[in-house]
Amino acid sequence: MPTLLGDKIRKLRQGKRFSLDQLAELADTSKSYLWELENRDTANPTMDKVAKIAAVLGVTPEFLLDNQQTELSETVADRAFFRKYQKLPAETKQKIQDILKVIQEPDKKSE
Numbered sequence: 001m002p003t004l005l006g007d008k009i010r011k012l013r014q015g016k017r018f019s020l021d022q023l024a025e026l027a028d029t030s031k032s033y034l035w036e037l038e039n040r041d042t043a044n045p046t047m048d049k050v051a052k053i054a055a056v057l058g059v060t061p062e063f064l065l066d067n068q069q070t071e072l073s074e075t076v077a078d079r080a081f082f083r084k085y086q087k088l089p090a091e092t093k094q095k096i097q098d099i100l101k102v103i104q105e106p107d108k109k110s111e
Helices: 004-015 020-026 031-039 047-057 061-065 074-086 090-104
Strands: none
Touching: 004 031, 004 047, 004 061, 020 031, 020 047, 031 047, 047 061, 047 074
């Protein structure tokens, strides 16, 4: 019987249409390790592995490990995005900020 962690990983992986192989490659781990996490009740992953898997799946490690929180919320996705954003180079951050300015501008064509 899989753990809640395994269920969350499987659900998120399938939602992104990743195979075990694809997620393993993106998270720098092995397919067999992911299979164990998804299917065994004795999963005991390292925080490093959980963080890598969470980053690829677009969630926080805390969400994956939290046995109380079973549904993905907008807040979890926002936190995961912000963590990725914080690690970006300044030039890339500026590009994202510029894109947001354009998106948030009122539609001038309709005036």
